[in-house]
Amino acid sequence: MLFAGPKLRLLRLLSSLTLLWLFILTDAKKDLKITCNTCRKITDNFNKGFDRTANQNFGGGNTAWEERTLSKYETSEIRLMEIVEELCDSSSFECNQMLEEHEEHFETWWFKKKTKHPDLHKWFCIETLKVCCPKGTFGPDCNACVGGSEKPCHGNGECDGDGTRGGDGTCSCERAYKGTFCLDCSDGYFNVERNDTFSLCTExxxxxxxxxxxxxxxxxxxxxxxxxxxxxxxxxxDECSKDSSVCKEGEYCVNTEGSFSCKDCDKVCSDCTGPGPDQCQACAAGYQDTEGTCTDVDECSQSEVVCTKEHQECVNTKGSYTCVCSSGYEKREDECVQTPTQAEEPESSETSADAHAEL
Incomplete structure (x- = not known):
């Protein structure tokens, strides 16, 4: 019991150190991948710059003299600097930092290594800086991915850390495949062909x-x-053929392969079995069943008076009606009053004054 306290503290300390180490390793893997990607981007941009400047020259007035005296533009330091200046965007901190730290390597490769090592990415990123690995390998020692470096994950997935000094080499399988080696078929797929190194899964x-x-x-x-x-x-x-409706009132069911959907009934129906006014189970308000089809009710033709106010007329609408003032009348304060004519309008003050003047 006397040692329980110290032992417990030691276990907690070891646990904390383990978690810290795992955290550091995870960050290191991310950093390695970022560093390799940055290096690859630099060498890719160098190759693009090399192609871009392939047909250029010194740009002076006497190119032949300049090339004879200053060396050819094709292998000149001027061309090298023009390419290097375009390798990184000004906003890319990682790219500019790597370029600044290792710019002298480009000069070494350009003047001394290019002929023997024409693959700049391999020489610069893999062999010199050692921040990348050859395709199909991963980790600090550039170990081969599962399935071999020629066919990582047996061609059916991606190897974690492929081409970088990071990752653990585990396979992320494509949709049709599963398993450590990406040779097994996922649910919904079957093997057309399968052996120890090859698998073809079809849906x-x-x-x-x-x-x-x-x-x-x-x-x-x-x-x-x-x-x-x-x-x-x-x-x-066929979910739509079930006794109990799978759709709510005012909708009808449409069967689809492996499922179904619900669509709104025609507006003339309060419920229906399909699209259109002839598929109603019951008509909506303002509509009536006419030989199996829901049609509009003409409320204005019914015997009872629907527009009860004086000087009103009924106008039928789809599913309803409206009351409007008769011709020669206009609506004022919810009443239809006669529209005043010019003859009935009161004389203006100017007209009255003229009449008095004539008298």
Whole structure:
């Protein structure tokens, strides 16, 4: 019991140190990948600059004399500097920092190594700075990815850290594949061909969750929305044929492969079995059943008076009606009053004054 306290503190300390070390390793892996990507971008831009300046010269008045006296532009320091100046964007801190630290290597390669080592990325990023690995390898020692460097993850996935000094080499498989080696087929796919180093997975029939062949009779298990028939084939479930409606009131059901959808009824229906006014189960307010089709009710033609105020007329609309003032009348304060004519309008003060003057 006397040693419980110190032992517990030691265990906690070791645990904290382990977590810290894992954190450092994770960050280191990220940094290695970023560093390699930066180096690759620099060498890619160098190759683009090399192509861009391929047909240029010193730009002076006597190119032949300049090339004879100053050396050829093709291998000149001037051309090298023109290329190097375009390697990094001004906003890229990582790129400019790497270039500033290792700019002398470009001069070494340009004048001394280019002929023997024409692949700048390999010489600069892999062999000199050692921030990248050859394609198909990973980690500090550039170990081969699962499946070999020629075909990482057996050609069915991506190797973690591929081409960098980071990563752990685990495979992230493509959608059709799974497993440590990306040789097994995912659900919904089956093997057309398979051996220890090669696997070709093809998609199952759309009705299968898992399968061993390409047709709906090769399903090991049906997907949701499909069911096995008498011939042991997976066939679509027609959800719309069920007794209880799968859609809410005012909607009708449309069956689709493996599922269904609900669509709004025609506006003349309060409920329906399909699209259009002839598929109504009940008509909406303002409509009536006419030989199996919901049609508009003409409220204005009904015997009872629907517009009760004086000087009003009824105008039928789809599904309803409206009351308007008769011709020669206008609406004022919810009443229809006669529209005043010119003859009935009161005389203006100017007209009255003229009449008195004539008298």
């Amino acid at each position: 199952c029939h759309t009705s299968c969750k898992t399968c061993n062949g390409a047709t709906n009779q090769d399903c090991d298990e049906c997907k949701d929305g499909w069911e096995e028939d008498d011939q042991e084939a997976c066939v679509d479930v």
